[in-house]
Amino acid sequence: MALFHVQGVPVGYVAVMLALIASMGGFIFGYDTGQISDILLMDDFLLRFAQCETPGDVSTCQFSTVREGLIVALLSIGTLVGALCGAPTADFLGRRLAMQIECLIFSVGVIIQITSTTSWAQLAVGRLISGLGVGALSAAVPMYQAETAPPQIRGAMTATYQLFITLGILVAYCISIGTRHIPGAGSWRTVIGIGFIWPAVLAVGIQFMPESPRWLAAHGHIAKAERAIAVTRGLSASAAANDYIIKREVEEIRQSVEYEKTVRSGWIDCFRPNHKILYRTLLGMSLQSLQQLTGANYFFYYGATIFQSVGIADSFVTQIILGGVNFGCTFGGLYVMERFGRRGPLILGGIWQSAWLFVFASAGTAQNPSQHEGIGDLMIVSACLFILGFATTWAPGIWILIGETFPTATRAKQGALATASNWLWNFLLAFFTPFITRDIGFRYGYIFASCNLLGAVVVYLFLYESSGISLEMVDQMYNDPTCKPWTSSTWAPAGYENRKDLQAQIRAAEMNKPLTAKDVEDTRVETHSNGSGTYHGEETEAEKRI
Structure with a gap:
């Protein structure tokens, strides 16, 4: 029985459960991302793995720039490799079995981390191995959700992956603030060890979900x-x-x-120019890279350290505020991506994020925030408003696009290449941020602000609007020479006047009744009034039924 209807089309409860269970892959990603920021400040962790001038005196312990960068960033090297390996694995074993194996790999990495005693290298290697599982999941989950979701809710279903990333980050912050006063290694081992729960939920739950129909x-x-x-x-x-x-x-x-079956689908075929395959590969890689270059992980990886430097008495609490804003606003992202499509929100989001990063960087550069309470408050507000924009646009939007932009034959490999680009920049930012901030301080925000503006330009010039149509129609749209990115929001296949006409006909067909003459006339009026749309010079299916 259908749980509800969208545009007159039934959606079952399995579609909702599928989105929630598969998105545990995003939760794993978010939890692992969020935990390290607070763990780096825990006393026992510093005593064991940092360099201490006086053994046993935590006030003399600190991480070198290289060691801190490697502990944080080696996860991203693992995820980069995992993303590339995840594509052939998902193609060979199927989406569900591949995800179960990847959960096992992540758990092995957790074991290595919690058994570390004084060797920071062992801890970093554990994060590297966990990263293999996280990276492979980040390639498999959005692809599985996009291939299985009804087109009418594909955006919201795929966006739940990002929602669960933000939930994972928030949960990691909350657990960290609850365990930081546990004596000894329990403070940080508890945070890492709880990570066993999330892959178990995904590995068991996905067994009861359908395999990707494609x-x-x-x-x-x-x-x-x-x-x-x-x-x-x-x-x-x-x-x-x-x-x-x-x-x-x-x-x-x-x-x-x-x-x-007549199209080659090897890795090299992802870079062939015919059928806009190369175009879409480069577009996906660019968008995933630009998502990292928005600067969001600057706050998620090093947020506790950042806000400690602006004079916040308890930076753990500030992290929870940022995590709460990130999680809460992502619910808005589910609505925005379904209601307003992909292009518009990404363009506006890039501009909004850039504006608040300029404020953040300017405030931190103009005055020492640790000595001026008002400057510190302004920086926290601007960071929250940046996160608001990111959580409702670029955070969910890019993961949605990775699932729906590529053709079936090369989707797994193109998605893996795009996701690997995300993780490459994730590593570069995580590793080099301590070096950069040491030299230029909060002026780092200007770099991210400029990258956000670049992202808005790339979306306007190169991204096609893929909301509300099937994955097969998305492929047709990219190969239609008459369709341009800035006109793509009204594109529809031959036989339909525009996308609203297509959706109206689907709704009428599902309800087993023809469109009325008024429905057709309303569609024509809207099409001609905005001067856009695709006209095919022939009678539409709706007209034939009237």
């Missing part, structure tokens, strides 16, 4: 693919057999798979 179809299981689609729609097998929407989606997938 992966099933690509491996010759068309009937199973149809059942997987029916389950996410909340329909029985008998009802699905006569359902127009499901039959059309299955046929689209079947035709796409048949076509892609």
